[in-house]
Amino acid sequence: MAHDLISDFQSTHPSSAALSDPDEIAILEAVQSNSLLDDSTRIAAQTLLVKAENDLVVLDDEISRVQKILNELQHRRRTKAAHGTAYSSASAPLRKLANEILSYIFVLCCCDSSVTPKYDPGQQQHILGKVCSKWRRLSLDTPHIWSRIDVDYTRYGEGEHQPHDSKVPSLTYEAFLRQATRLCQMSGKVPLSLAFTKTAHLRTNSLDPFAPYFGRVTELYIHWSPNTIRSLFALPFGALPSLRTLDLKGNDIDLSKAHDLLRTPTLRNLSCSFRQTESTWMGQLPLSQLTRLIIPSTILAPIDLLSLLALTPNLTEGSFTTNDRRTLQLTLPTVDHSLPIELPHLHSLNISPFQPFEGQELHGLILPNLRRFVIQTGTSRKWDVGWMPTILRSGILETLRIEDHILLPHEITQILSLTPHLRELELGSGQTFTSSILQKMAIGELVPKLTKLRCFIARISLSPRNYGTLDLHLDMLEHRRSATTAARDIADVTFVIAGNPDAKDAELFFPGLKRMKRMVEESLWNIRSTTHID
Secondary structure (H helix, E strand, O other): HHHHHHHHHHHHHHOOOOOOOOHHHHHHHHHHHHHOOOOHHHHHHHHHHHHHHHHHHHHHHHHHHHHHHHHHHHHHHHHHHHHHHHHHHHOHHHHHHHHHHHHHHHHHHHHOOEEEEOOOOOHHHHHHHOOOOHHHHHHOHHHHHHOOOEOOOHOOOOHHHHHOOOOOOOOHHHHHHHOOOOOOEEEOOOOOOEEEEEOOOOOOOOOHHHHHHHHHHHEEEEOHHHHHHHHHHOOOOOOOOOOOOEEEEEEOHHHHOOOHOOOOOEEEEEEEEEEOOOHHHHHHHHHHHOOOOEEEEEEEHHHHHHHHHHOOOOOOOEEEEOOOOOOOOOOOOOOOOOOEEEEOOOOOOOOOOOOOOOHHHHHHHHHHOEEEEEEEEEEEEEHHHHHHHHHHHHOOOOOOEEEEOOOOHHHHHHHHHHOOOOOEEEOOOOOEEEEHHHHHHHHHOOOOOOOEEEEEEEHHHHOOOOOOOHHHHHHHHHHHHHHOOOOOOEEEEEEEEEEEOOOOHHHHHOOHHHHHHHHHHHOOEEEEEEOOOO
């Protein structure tokens, strides 16, 4: 079409073609050589100038005409493209989904995402609302996605508490709380989860604006907000009738003043991460109804921890710190320690024993459903084989993390042979895997379902020959990935290397180091390495 327009124009306007007039040629040559023109040539130049000006007018008119045609074609193309997008959208499978299904998808997208009172375009709830007007209306009409509220004023406050790189304008605390209560209203009548974090600088009672919604609060997280915690402890019994989860972090928190709160009949999950120097609050805990108890900063004697576990028969997850020194005198009901203590529902146990610690009292625990076991001391010590029956009895262990304990090869073999369902294994100390263990892991004879591994790699100069070098570990990983074995691929790997893997002579101590780096650079493996200083 464009070629036809040009041909038609040239046929009707021959002056636009190549130069053929001798006068024109002579004038242009004189201009290029800066020569003087005679009178006749000067008169011809004046005539040609008038003709060129007329041609420019004609050309400008033609350009205007063609531009109008081009604009019309571009407009028609944009219209057709918009219609095509609309037709594609109209026929998209997503259009067939009912609002109820879309709303459920929104809830799944935001199930682990909290919302803050100040508008943040990066939050999942607001991202969904920006897709289209229908999604915006639907997101606003889905109360569950607005029910996890993070009252972290430091992210949006003023002055020293405002982040320097924040793109969100500052907001007064009063306005911030008003927005928070608005979110409570948007959550309708569904259960509420409130998180108060880092509001230690505030003197006001952060809980007051939420009082009308206490009846719906099922989860409450208060971290490093002493004023908010004191306000919480001052609430009368029954102020939070639906509370199921309570998570507190901070310093100098006196749980003995939380008597009314701890008597909440619906409380099931309790996490307290702060050191306690007195123990009267232990006697106030509703142990018989708790299913999750996380108190890693409260140091208990093994015999007291055993009593605590015996009084918590419904426990499914626990995290405790213990040593042999009895720093707290617990006021708990009497427990007969001569009888075996069974926790039939416990599937996750985290023990942090501090020196001095023997802990034989805990070896007799019966945990028939244990799936996750973590023990870490902070100081290197020999593995206590007394834990073997406790962690191996269930036969369904999936996660095992043993930090700061040195295990012998036969102990590792025993553990791995009795944990066929193990998926995550972390052994952070000692010369862990021998070549024979690695060979059995490679063919799936040991831990065939393992997908995450963290283990220790010793220097050749410090390791007996039968211990696996880095190269042997990499051989095991590659063999498990091959199609010749039924063992699962170990996709997430961390090697704890004893020494400096970046030193010039590192390859002498760790054969396979360059190979590991090449495997990582080629993005074929998710392998990380950390340094362990001897």
